Amino acid sequence: MTTNVARRLDVSEIRKDFPIFETGIAYLDSANTSQRPRQVTGAMMDYFENFNSNTHRAAYHIAEVATDRYEGTREKVRAFINAASTKEIIYTRGTTEAINLVAYSWGRKNVRQGDLIVVTILDHHSNIVPWQILAAANGAHIEFVDVDDRGELRQDQYRELLEHSPRLVAFGQVSNAIGTINPAREMVGAAKAAGATVLVDGAQGAPHQGVDVRALGCDFYAFSGHKMLGPTGAGILYGRRELLESMEPFQSGGDMIKAVRIEGATYNDLPWKFEAGTQAIAEVIGLGAAVDYLTGLGMEAIRAHEREITEYAYEALSDIEGLTVYGPPPSRRAGVISFSLDGIHPHDLATIADRGQVCLRAGHHCAMPLMTRLGVGATSRASFYMYTQKDEVDRLVGSIKEAQRILK
Amino acid sequence: MTITTAEDQFYREFIIDHFKNPRNFGRLEDPDITHEEDNPFCGDVIGMDFRIKEGVIDDVKFHGRGCTISQASASLLTERLKGISLEEARKISKADVIGELGIEISAARIKCALLPLKVLKVGAYGLADENEGEE
Numbered sequence: 001m002t003t004n005v006a007r008r009l010d011v012s013e014i015r016k017d018f019p020i021f022e023t024g025i026a027y028l029d030s031a032n033t034s035q036r037p038r039q040v041t042g043a044m045m046d047y048f049e050n051f052n053s054n055t056h057r058a059a060y061h062i063a064e065v066a067t068d069r070y071e072g073t074r075e076k077v078r079a080f081i082n083a084a085s086t087k088e089i090i091y092t093r094g095t096t097e098a099i100n101l102v103a104y105s106w107g108r109k110n111v112r113q114g115d116l117i118v119v120t121i122l123d124h125h126s127n128i129v130p131w132q133i134l135a136a137a138n139g140a141h142i143e144f145v146d147v148d149d150r151g152e153l154r155q156d157q158y159r160e161l162l163e164h165s166p167r168l169v170a171f172g173q174v175s176n177a178i179g180t181i182n183p184a185r186e187m188v189g190a191a192k193a194a195g196a197t198v199l200v201d202g203a204q205g206a207p208h209q210g211v212d213v214r215a216l217g218c219d220f221y222a223f224s225g226h227k228m229l230g231p232t233g234a235g236i237l238y239g240r241r242e243l244l245e246s247m248e249p250f251q252s253g254g255d256m257i258k259a260v261r262i263e264g265a266t267y268n269d270l271p272w273k274f275e276a277g278t279q280a281i282a283e284v285i286g287l288g289a290a291v292d293y294l295t296g297l298g299m300e301a302i303r304a305h306e307r308e309i310t311e312y313a314y315e316a317l318s319d320i321e322g323l324t325v326y327g328p329p330p331s332r333r334a335g336v337i338s339f340s341l342d343g344i345h346p347h348d349l350a351t352i353a354d355r356g357q358v359c360l361r362a363g364h365h366c367a368m369p370l371m372t373r374l375g376v377g378a379t380s381r382a383s384f385y386m387y388t389q390k391d392e393v394d395r396l397v398g399s400i401k402e403a404q405r406i407l408k
Numbered sequence: 409m410t411i412t413t414a415e416d417q418f419y420r421e422f423i424i425d426h427f428k429n430p431r432n433f434g435r436l437e438d439p440d441i442t443h444e445e446d447n448p449f450c451g452d453v454i455g456m457d458f459r460i461k462e463g464v465i466d467d468v469k470f471h472g473r474g475c476t477i478s479q480a481s482a483s484l485l486t487e488r489l490k491g492i493s494l495e496e497a498r499k500i501s502k503a504d505v506i507g508e509l510g511i512e513i514s515a516a517r518i519k520c521a522l523l524p525l526k527v528l529k530v531g532a533y534g535l536a537d538e539n540e541g542e543e
Contacts, residue, residue, distance in 0.1 A: 345475035347450055347475040347477070347520060348419075351517065363449060364450065377451025377452055377453075378450040
């Protein structure tokens with residue numbers, strides 16, 4: 001049974017690839033944005049210093065190199081998520097833009113008066129607001145799947161909503177706010193059986209547990225490079241080819257056309273139909289290097305390490321008096337722990353933690369409907385990645401005790 | 409981890425005292441003005457009730473939840489408001505409020521410090537501060 005045992009990560013060796021850790025910070029905010037290794041920044045610097053030029057446009061050598069490296073990321077990403085073709089890999093600025101692309105290009109044409117859109121109370125604002133705008137414009141309405149007391153989606157209610165034949169179902173693979181891992185495969189299967197088009201927000205899924213979009217069976221899958229060791233400004237929309245073929249462009253201008261005449265334009269083939277104007281070339285190259293890095297470590301090994309750290313942190317935090325953890329038990333959650341402390345505001349904890357160089361998120365985590373549902377204005381959140389050490393969790397515990405000493 | 413003197417300054421006794429024992433906390437019966445504002449960044453809400461007699465703030469109380477900074481700021485502000493004219497209250501500036509707190513406040517926390525002032529300005533005068541949101 002050795003095949004089931006993920007290779008153990010050498011975290012102290014990994015951390016040497018991340019110069020930022022030399023500053024001494026305890027970085028517990030990877031669900032917000034990850035840190036980036038030298039391999040990623042190096043690939044970007046290589047572009048800037050050695051072959052900086054625009055892609056798809058020039059006939060000279062360095063532009064060919066730039067185009068090759070830029071397009072090379074597409075195959076890396078295709079393999080990473082097991083898409084059928086690089087034509088299904090659209091570069092975007094990130095998850096938010098990817099979802100907005102679908103809401104605009106697919107939604108405006110396909111969502112009609114009286115249609116139902118199903119999202120969940122766990123969703124990030126970026127997987128709520130684009131649908132609210134679409135629903136308002138096209139006369140559709142939205143229903144939210146609620147959570148139970150453990151912060152897990154109420155599958156019974158979800159199945160009931162599916163009986164109303166929604167046009168679209170959109171949900172996150174993993175909750176950024178409380179770490180719930182949704183049963184994405186079952187949920188997609190049920191939604192497809194109900195005739196819905198399905199978008200999965202993979203912003204917290206792809207970086208930590210990976211994805212096989214064909215096994216998942218969704219129509220669209222969106223994620224960000226900057227949460228998976230890549231730079232900001234480069235993300236991915238995966239879409240099933242036939243859907244992407246049928247969709248109108250999102251933004252328009254250079255590069256997304258085949259020919260422009262006074263009478264009108266013909267659009268470029270996939271994937272470039274959705275990539276208007278000069279793209280984030282260095283960032284896309286950086287994202288390719290990030291995918292290489294993740295693939296090199298292995299997603300199973302990354303997930304195994306995160307599970308170990310999450311269990312360690314969950315136990316350490318649960319031992320603290322007056323501390324409430326939100327969400328499911330560690331075996332059913334990603335590397336995210338959201339919590340509150342009796343009598344201590346999350347902002348105060350974050351400020352005190354910061355004095356000890358502990359980077360902790362305090363706020364509503366762009367999930368205000370969930371915060372309202374949990375009856376809190378804000379929580380503190382610690383989140384982990386393959387480079388997180390137990391020592392950083394210990395420093396968080398120290399900050400919490402310090403805050404209690406000062407404020408209680 | 410130990411907190412040094414410089415760090416303690418942020419949570420010095422004066423602020424902690426106003427946080428733990430807020431002055432003028434609660435509600436007024438039949439207030440002449442009542443108004444609430446929230447900080448969308450963290451969901452904190454602060455409200456104030458005012459009783460006005462001949463242009464003077466006869467009584468004021470605040471309510472709501474928040475961090476040390478917003479609670480201490482509200483406590484200090486209500487202390488200052490009691491017994492002064494609306495005209496004087498109108499002149500209270502952001503710098504006054506921050507000065508009275510007497511601590512260095514990071515950009516991320518400035519909205520916490522100024523939330524009570526926003527309640528006063530919008531509530532008592534219907535004035536959304538023109539510069540609100542600059543920080």
